[in-house]
Amino acid sequence: MKKIGVLTSGGDSPGMNACIRAVVRRAIYQGLKVIGIRRGFSGLIEGDTEELCSRSVSGIIRQGGTMLKTARSEVFKSIEGQKKAVKTIKDLCIEGLIVIGGDGSLRGAYTLDRDWDIPVIGVPASIDNDIAGTDFSIGFATAVNTALEAIDRIRDTATSHERLFIIEVMGRSSGFIALWSGLAGGAEDILIPERKTNLDEVCRKLEEGRLHGKRSSILVVAEGDEAGGAFEIGEKIKKKIGYEIRVVVLGHLQRGGSPVALDRILATRLGSAAVDLLIKGERGKMVGLVSNQIKLSPMEYAWKRKKMVDLAFYDLSQVMAS
Ligand code: F6P
Numbered sequence: 001m002k003k004i005g006v007l008t009s010g011g012d013s014p015g016m017n018a019c020i021r022a023v024v025r026r027a028i029y030q031g032l033k034v035i036g037i038r039r040g041f042s043g044l045i046e047g048d049t050e051e052l053c054s055r056s057v058s059g060i061i062r063q064g065g066t067m068l069k070t071a072r073s074e075v076f077k078s079i080e081g082q083k084k085a086v087k088t089i090k091d092l093c094i095e096g097l098i099v100i101g102g103d104g105s106l107r108g109a110y111t112l113d114r115d116w117d118i119p120v121i122g123v124p125a126s127i128d129n130d131i132a133g134t135d136f137s138i139g140f141a142t143a144v145n146t147a148l149e150a151i152d153r154i155r156d157t158a159t160s161h162e163r164l165f166i167i168e169v170m171g172r173s174s175g176f177i178a179l180w181s182g183l184a185g186g187a188e189d190i191l192i193p194e195r196k197t198n199l200d201e202v203c204r205k206l207e208e209g210r211l212h213g214k215r216s217s218i219l220v221v222a223e224g225d226e227a228g229g230a231f232e233i234g235e236k237i238k239k240k241i242g243y244e245i246r247v248v249v250l251g252h253l254q255r256g257g258s259p260v261a262l263d264r265i266l267a268t269r270l271g272s273a274a275v276d277l278l279i280k281g282e283r284g285k286m287v288g289l290v291s292n293q294i295k296l297s298p299m300e301y302a303w304k305r306k307k308m309v310d311l312a313f314y315d316l317s318q319v320m321a322s
Contacts, residue, residue: 001279003033005049005094008066009040009073009105012255013125013139015263016066019100021057022271028054030279035092039069040101041076041108044085049092061264064142064256070101076108086116095119096278098271102126102137106286106302113299119283121274122299125267127254130174132305133297134288138270141262143170143254144180150250151185151218158216161244164206164237166219168230168249175222175309177254182220183317190220190317194309197227203240209321269294 006023008016020036027034036056038048050056060067075081089097089112096119099109106122113120124131127143147169158165167187171177175192182190188209191197206217221230228236230247238245259267266289273287273294285296 001032001095003035003092003094004096004098004275004278005035005037005089005092006052006068006098007037007040007044007100008068008070008125009099009101009108010070011102011126012065012070013127013137014064014142014255014257014259015138015267016070016100016125017060017063018259018264018267019123019125019138019271020066020068021060022268023098023275024052024057025054026272026275030275032275035094036068039071040105041073041081041085042071043069044088045073045075045081047088047091049088062258064258072104073108082111082116085112086118089118096121096283098123098274098278100125100138100271102128103131103302106131106299110284110299113284119278121278121282122286122302123270123274124286124288124302127170127177128172128174129176130172130307131288131302132307133286133295133301135290136266138263138267139259140176141266142257142260143177144184145260146254146257147177147181147250148184150248150253151181151187151220154248155185155216155218158218162215164217164219164243164245166221166230166234166237166245166247168221168223168247170251170254171222171224173224174307175224178220178222179309179313179317183313183320185218185220186320187220187317188214188217188321190314191225191227191233192222192309192314193224193226195311195314197225199227199233199236199240203237206243207241
């Protein structure tokens, strides 16, 4: 193997740059050339590429976002789009590809490998941490810390004004960010899609807290919760117990920012391992971290298996909130 390609795809996540850096420097260390593909599969279709050297990735380990840009490509879903992408790969003599992204991106990677015979290794990167086959995806730790910082700040105001705050965090249809930031931030309750939400029960616990002297409360709500978005939940709670409520939707604040050490290290380990695995002849798989060990898993796990949150975290949060 003489030349590999690397791209980032789907929602950006903090640590993607650290992963690109790891791929580039490991590949060069192993005597390979590296082609960076801009804007994910869209760049592959359009031939938007550049050769990367060690200096191309200088200083990016601490930067959020992705220097290669990212996109969610609809065109790549068509056979025509895929043909164009494969032509770019062949024209540039790329012999293996590393795809850094979430489940949709890994699906695209799998198509290239299985249907078009391009050796691909996937690296899980998503703030949602919803990718099966790895304990953590790149960007999750940073997103949790970002949400936590917001929760801590809001706690000051909630306490000073004796209010109920409802904070909505991202996660698509999973509750990892909510559960981790809620537990770390001492939230009174955490509403996640993996656990049935009973608003009467939520209100009962809030009232009980008041009886025990709590003058302020924070509910952390995952965006995918069945009870609705934070504003809707706020309206429903107001009707039931009439508290003074404020709602904060953290949104894309959680996607950017300098990656924390855990994400930089995860990205460096996974990116480096992905290069070594391609050289060894591995393909069609995702590299992940399981019990702190680098593990390969079938790429299909990313969209065929549901990664469950640990509900013991929820139980713990409730004991701590008492
Ligand atoms: O998958 C990452 C994520 O930030 C989800 O948490 C969120 O639901 C979605 O992407 C938002 O996507 P977009 O940036 O396209 O609005």
